[in-house]
Amino acid sequence: MENFEPHIKCSRELDVRYAVIPGDPMRVDRIAEHLDNPQLVAFNREYKSIIGYYKGIKVLAISSGIGGPSTAIAIEELKNIGIESAIRIGSCGALLKDIKLGDLIISQAAVRDDGTSKTYIKEIYPAVADIDLLNASIECAKTLKYNYHVGIVRSHDSFYIDDEEKISRFWGSKNILGSDMETSSLYVIGRLRGIKTLSILNVVVENEENTKEGIGSYVNGLDAAVEGEKREIILALETIYKYHNK
Numbered sequence: 001m002e003n004f005e006p007h008i009k010c011s012r013e014l015d016v017r018y019a020v021i022p023g024d025p026m027r028v029d030r031i032a033e034h035l036d037n038p039q040l041v042a043f044n045r046e047y048k049s050i051i052g053y054y055k056g057i058k059v060l061a062i063s064s065g066i067g068g069p070s071t072a073i074a075i076e077e078l079k080n081i082g083i084e085s086a087i088r089i090g091s092c093g094a095l096l097k098d099i100k101l102g103d104l105i106i107s108q109a110a111v112r113d114d115g116t117s118k119t120y121i122k123e124i125y126p127a128v129a130d131i132d133l134l135n136a137s138i139e140c141a142k143t144l145k146y147n148y149h150v151g152i153v154r155s156h157d158s159f160y161i162d163d164e165e166k167i168s169r170f171w172g173s174k175n176i177l178g179s180d181m182e183t184s185s186l187y188v189i190g191r192l193r194g195i196k197t198l199s200i201l202n203v204v205v206e207n208e209e210n211t212k213e214g215i216g217s218y219v220n221g222l223d224a225a226v227e228g229e230k231r232e233i234i235l236a237l238e239t240i241y242k243y244h245n246k
């Protein structure tokens with residue numbers, strides 16, 4: 001009998017090593033457009049999954065939902081079904097002014113300003129990308145001629161707190177490139193469980209732009225952030241292809 005994981009509702013029978021992980025379940029459908037023979041696997045809670053092929057390589061696309069807790073559950077259950085490498089394709093706010101809408105941030109490491117990863121291990125344990133996936137993605141981004149930045153991001157838990165602007169300015173002043181809500185959990189828990197991880201982020205809010213308005217225009221499909229999303233999908237899939245064939 002197939003042993004389905006309780007939240008993601010996927011099993012080892014999928015026989016897949018690579019996962020692409022957006023936060024938003026709707027982004028899974030947009031990943032499907034880049035795969036051959038995409039098939040819906042499951043849609044339970046925030047976890048929507050499809051399986052398909054990219055240039056002959058089997059890939060699972062599965063949403064993580066928002067934040068560390070749901071991401072942690074996804075990583076744990078993906079490990080159980082045999083995933084070896086996972087690339088997040090997320091959206092983020094830029095913390096520096098030369099990083100523009102639709103630019104990609106290839107996250108080398110993350111500031112652990114989330115709660116979830118701290119429940120696993122103390123903050124002196126670093127949140128860093130897998131070096132092979134990181135290098136492959138940089139090479140692919142160069143070949144594709146995308147606008148990209150490589151550096152450290154900050155993952156946080158609270159979107160609408162009163163002093164978010166002040167906090168963002170502080171981290172920007174420390175040369176942190178952008179902020180999201182999942183990269184640090186992905187990197188720490190992935191590392192602890194032996195899954196190679198990388199997080200590629202699409203800038204949907206520029207530095208000092210109003211966060212709510214920026215995200216609103218992204219979800220309404222109005223601007224360069226939509227092109228950025230397409231690019232991060234292609235970059236993640238090309239990275240898997242390059243890494244697989246190294």
Ligand SMILES: O=P(O)(O)O[C@H]1O[C@H](CO)[C@@H](O)[C@H]1O
Pocket residue numbers: 022023024065066067089090091092179180181182215
């Ligand atoms: O677009 P996703 O991948 O969900 O990423 C970002 O968007 C959500 C907030 O709008 C958070 O999950 C944040 O990390």
Ligand SMILES: O=c1cc[nH]c(=O)[nH]1
Pocket residue numbers: 091092093094179180181204205211215
């Ligand atoms: O500003 C932003 C935009 C997206 N996601 C975040 O976490 N912050």
